Amino acid sequence: MLLSIGRWSSRVLTTKAWRPVCVARAVLYRHISRHSFQNNQDLDVPPQTAQHTSAQDVGILDLPALDSKWQREWQTGSPSWQGEGMPMKYHSTPDKMYILPMFPYPSGDLHLGHLRVYTISDVLSRFRRLQGYQVVHPIGWDAFGLPAENAAIERGINPAVWTKQNIQKMKKQLEAMNGAWDWDREFATCDPAFYKHTQRLFLLLHEKGLAYQSEAMVNYDPVDKTVLANEQVDANGCSWRSGAKVEKKLLKQWFFKISEFREELLKDLELLSEGGAWPDNVLTMQKHWIGKSTGARIKFEISSWGDYDINIGHRYYDFNHDLEVFTTRPDTLHGVQYIALAPNHPIVLEVAKDQPELQFFLKSIPNLPTDSKAGHEIKFSWARNPLHREASCEKAKNERLPIFVAPYVLGDYGEGAVMGVPGHDIRDYDFWKHNRPADPIKTVVEPLKSGAPVTVPFIHKGKLTSACGDIAGMESDKASTVLLDYLQTVNLGAQAETWRLRDWLISRQRYWGTPIPIIHCASCGPVAVPGDQLPVELPDVNQHWAEGRSGNPLESAHDWIKTKCPKCHSPAKRDTDTMDTFVDSSWYFMRFIDARNDEELFSPKLAEEMLPVDLYVGGIEHAILHLLYARFISKFVARSKLWRSKNNGEPFKRVLTQGMVHGQTYSDPVTGRFLKPGEVDVSVPSRPVMISNGATPQISFEKMSKSKCNGVDPGACIAKYGADATRAHILFQAPVGDVLEWDESKISGVTRWLRKIYKLIQHRQDVFEATGDSLYYQHSNFQPVLHQLAQWDRSLRAKIVTGYSPVDNTGQWLTMALTEKGVSGQSFVTSPLNQRQNQRLWQQVQKTIISVTQSYGETASLNTVVSDLMSMTKAIMEHSSLYTPDSVDRSTLRVSWEALKVLVQMMAPITPAFSEECWMLLHRNFKPPNQNRQWKSDDMGKIYSEYNYMFDPTTIHNIEDQTAEEKKPARVKSIFTFSFPTYDGSLEAFAKGATTTSKTCAVQVNGKLRFAIDLEFPVDLEGEELKEWLVKTLPDTELGTEKLTGRWGIENASKIIVVGGGRTVNLVIPAS
């Protein structure tokens, strides 16, 4: 396909991207172009055709139209447009970079939170791509799960159909936001081609004994009718999904043995904390969740004493064993006042059989508030402190510790039994005060410093009190050791650790998930489905949806359940559970590297090359569950031959968590009721008005939700403002990790910024084209030379572009430089006009390159990137006043072009379509150098032919081969085929070569400011020399001649004080 700027322009005209507004300028423009046309012929440069003489060049920026134009171009353009096979010139690291946003659940609507994550990951992956990395930036769908199943029941359609429709919708939205996604890696976890491998993964775990079935007291969600993992039950005992109060049930379930990896999962958090690779709060949450505590296991003797009850006579329980508790504070053992058991502790369940009051209490527990201090003392039973077993003192020996059932004790922590030490634990204290308000509280540890006030409970370590017999006065840690040593010798205690992390319950009694690939045989037990029979596909249960039934449809899919045992071939049944969807997301990132592999989860070779994920972007809400499961599965896979990991099987090198998006929320100031969009008039964004009564509504920013009527449709926003402005706005409004308060009215700031840049480029190009032949010549032949120079010495290029001139003129210098490199150069004359302003702008450009590169690459402070680029725009604008069609010099124009080019390149990751458009505009006059003429076969020719890489090869032609109407300029390649700007070293180079430095000097007389003036100070002056120079220079300046005359003449000063290297000069002039 042949594309040329000529054709291109005519296509541009047909889009909405340009709207002619200024006919007068267009006429002027045509005149200028003709002028340059004639002169170009004399210069043996391909003549400019008149393709850009129409009014299109002066237009209003239509950002949504640019989106569609460039999206079309990216999809259909020739390979050079898509950035394939691009000769990146300044690659520092030609390396892979795997950047991944957490994949979405296909709900059907992309919300603003999504848009934020995907904007961040897209921007960072585009940046890395521009830096020369081989970037992998895939997207897929976390497509199993309850919402689809619930929607299916509601609408009577198959969840697969519903899910596919949603994926189609969201895919369009992801394209509309100008994202560059690796669509060839896309998959949905509900595709049998994907879940075949999830089943494989299950069987790998099963083979190693890490997937097992066990009867367990489980969390059951009565609304969603499914079992939940502990992690899916919130602090109030409610389901994370349905919000229903979770019930406890004893069921046979499948588990993954994550506990086998707990040491590694804990230890490697250190690895992830290096260099701030993972956010601190995520690490802390994971550490807490894994929850390793070290302490001791201590045995308490329990007995029942044959007490007499008038109704039931003597009661005696044969407990037959000691009760074991876990404590992190053995030093407080003397202070134990009771024992508390979890409601599901075996002793409680046993005793409850014939204690109706206890049964009653157990039934009441689900209705108690979460922080309840309620307890129930178990009758006829008591415990004895192990320290008192062989006590010589009868009183101690006979001390009975009451045993309570206490809901605050968790059944799954330690042994579901704790020793109650009210004097030294807050929860124990509260419990004791509630249940035994009249009883005293024992204090057995006191502060180390005698006389320090003792608070009760005293929860810190200290020294033991006189209540502790012969170890009184001993420090806590020492006392713990001594007590444990003793208990160990009498076999009543031992050092121990406990973990909060339980095995991962993955069974779900639902349809829309990966079927568990197990067959249950009466004689062989559970048998793995053989590999060649995978996937075990979900059966059609359309009747179930049509009738809107609840429960697990798989349990009634009898034809599907009935199968043969793979071992003995007798009739057997399929497992009807499906896997928790967290199983899908625990390994999907590995599948992306080899998404079409039918044989294996992925190829080990690709794994070695592409894993782990270099940057993972997602919400903080996944800090525990998803990230922990992914680490577990990844570590498991790294133990197999599938992945030879170099970083302990950690899946994500770096994690970036983005903050939530809060919506502008209107409510009635009187009633507090949330107002719907239709109830508020926002035609004047700064002054919203309630339509019903004209009052001003209350405005706040809150988490977006239907009930608060504050949701925002990102699609509508993109359609209105364009994807680029929306992306820039999202990034600019808040640091990546902070809450983003979505205020649509503020987007106009970003839009204004883009318009400014667009205008600036047009202005610069207009002036450039108005200058005629000499600058055209420079453009065509100078750019390739600059390009070559950049590879020899980047700062040299800077000096030449800005008009820096250490010898008579830069042209001579350049010629010398070229000759030195063995190239027969031309003379490139550069005028020193505006030299200082040019250098100043160049320096700001270089500083911005440094800071922006750091912000993109190291700190991901993308809001800073936008603000830095805005400041740079301002500087270019100020500089642009230096040139007009009537007054111009080539250095000034060159610098402005370089600055605009760098600006647009640095913006490209954030505003891809806009930057492409600007890039085209900036290269409007570019053409490949005329290779067939005088440069042929010498070094300059080589430079020029290399320079051709900038152009779409299908648009480059030998001039002589072209007919007159074919003489069209070549088309420059996509901005994404060029590498990200790098700092050229010129800051140091300029500083070194500088002989003067500019400063503002405040001139005071008797301490009062007389005037301030910008001066060029010689760099090496100080002290007396500096003062002499100022005395000589100041009166000769324009302001000096005016302000330092007569009475105020500098010669009248009795004293001259110079401060700050000349920033302030104070003249002391005595009153005459």
Ligand SMILES: [Zn+2]
């Ligand atoms: Zn069998």
